[in-house]
Amino acid sequence: MMEKMIFGRYLPMESFVHRMDPRAKLVVITLFIGVIFLANNLLTYGILVLFTFASIFASKIPIKFLLNGLSFLFWIILFTFFLHIFFTREGDVIFTFGWIKIYEHGLQQAIFISLRFFLLVLITSLLTLTTSPIDITDGMESLLNPLKKLRFPVHELALMMSIALRFIPTLMDETDKILKAQMARGVNFSEGSLKKRAQSVVPLLIPLFISAFKRAEELAIAMEARGYRGGEGRTKYRLLKWKGMDTLAALLVILLGGLLYVFRS
C-alpha cells in the first residue's frame, strides 16, 4: 500500500531535467508557483498545461506512473471541485436540480482551481522525482546562504532536512517490517471496530519510536565520532554547477509569466 506512493521519491534516470542544477529547479518551481496565479482564462490555463506537460516530457518520467502515484490526490481534487461548484454563486445559473443551483462562474472556478492544484502537485512531484534528496538540500542551502548574515541557521536547517529525507525510506521499511511482525502475531490492522483499530496502532508505534530514537542517538554518536562540529568553516565535497541550460530554464519560466500576463483577461 505504501509501495505506490511517489510523494518525495527519487527516480534516478538520465534526462534534461535530471541534469539541471537543483538550484535552477528550485528557482523554476518558486517562480512557477507565483506565475500560476496569473492564469485566469482558457488560453492562459492552456499555456500552463502545455508548459507542465512539456516539463514532464523533458524529464522522461512515464506519465502513467506519475498519474498512478498521485491517484490518492484524486479525492482532494474532487473535494475542491465540488466545494467551488456548490459555493460560488456568481454569473448565470446554468443548471438546476432541486435545491442545487450551479452557476457559470462556479463551474469555471471549480475547473480552474482544481486544475491549478493538480498542476502544482505535478510540478513539485517532478522536482522530487528528478532530484536526489541530497541535491535538493544542497540547492536549498546554497540558495538560502545570504540569510546566514541574518543569523538564520541555514546549515542546521539543511542538515535537518537531509537527515529527515534520508530516513524516510528507512522508516517506511521499518514500519513495513514491524507491521508484518505484528500481523504474524495476529493483529488485524484493517478490520474491526474503530476502537479496536486505534488500539492496534500501539504495537506498531511503540517499536517504531524506540527504533527511531535509537537510530537518532547512534547517528549523533557516529557523526561526533567522525569529527562533526557544526557548519562553521565546513567545505563541500559535492559542488553545484550552474550551466547555460539552467539559465535557459529560468528564462523560460519568466517568459511563461510574461505570456500569462499578456493573455490574461
Place this chain on the structure above:
Amino acid sequence: MEITTKNLAYTYQANTPFEHRAIYDINVSIASNSYTAIIGHTGSGKSTLLQHLNGLLQPTAGEIQIGDTIISSEKKQKKLREIRRRVGIVFQFPEHQLFEETVEKDICFGPMNFGVPMEEAKKKAKEVILQVGLSEDILEKSPFDLSGGQMRRVAIAGVLAMNPNVLVLDEPTAGLDPRGRTEIMTMFDKLRKEQGISIVLVTHSMEDASLYADHIIVMHKGTVYKQGTPHDIFSNPKELIDLGLDVPETVRFQLKLEEKIGKRIADPSLSLQDLVKNIQHFFERGNGL
C-alpha cells in the same frame, strides 16, 4: 500441516518503474513434522519466500497451499487468521517487535489476538518462557531492560505461545554468542521432536543446516537452485562453493584432506562424529599415506 508452492512468484512494487522480481518459479513443499533449511546468498529471496508461508504476502503469480487453504495470485484471500496462528513466523531481529510493559504481557499478546483467554495465555507464557531457556521471574520485567539475547528469546517465546504447527525462523541466531546459538538451535530441534512442530529455518550457517535439517532448499538469484537431503546437497561441495556459498566445515575439511592425499575418503561428512568415523574407516581399510 503441509505447505506446497506451485510456480510461486513475487514482484515487489509491480507495475511501477521500481518493479523488482524477488522470487519466481518456486516449487517447494514442506511436509508435516519436517525440518527444512533454506540457504542462499543475501538478496536471494529467502525472506520474501517466508512471508508467503502465512499469507503476509500474496503471490503475484502461481499459488501456495497452506493446509487446506490455497492462496493464489488471482483472488483476495479472506480467512488468513487461522493460517497466521498455525504458521508462526519469527522474523529477522524479532526483538524489534516487543512493545508491552512486561515480558508476560508481550508473550500473551499473540495468543490473546487469536482469542485465547487471559488466564490461559498467562499459563502458556510460563510454559514457553522456560522452553526458550529463561527463568520465570523475567516475566515481570520490562522487555526493554533485557539484554539483546534475552529479548530475542522473549520474542521467540511470543510466537511459540500461539501454539503454531509450523515454526518459521528467519536467521534466529544472527548476532548471538556461540553458546546462545547452540542453545536456541537445540531448542528448535527439541520442539520438533517432542511436539511435532515443523521447522522452517533460514540460515547462513551450513553447519546448522546440515546438522538439524532433513530437507535443504538452496535459493539462488530468486529461485530454487537445488533441493534435497543434506546428503544430496553437500555431496557436491564444489558446486556450492562455486555459487559463492559455504559448506559445513567438516565437509570443507574432508575436501581439503582428499585433495591433499589425492584419494576419496567417503561421502561428505555432515557432523564431526561422521568425519572422525569416516577417516578412521578409511585408514582401517589399509589406506596408508
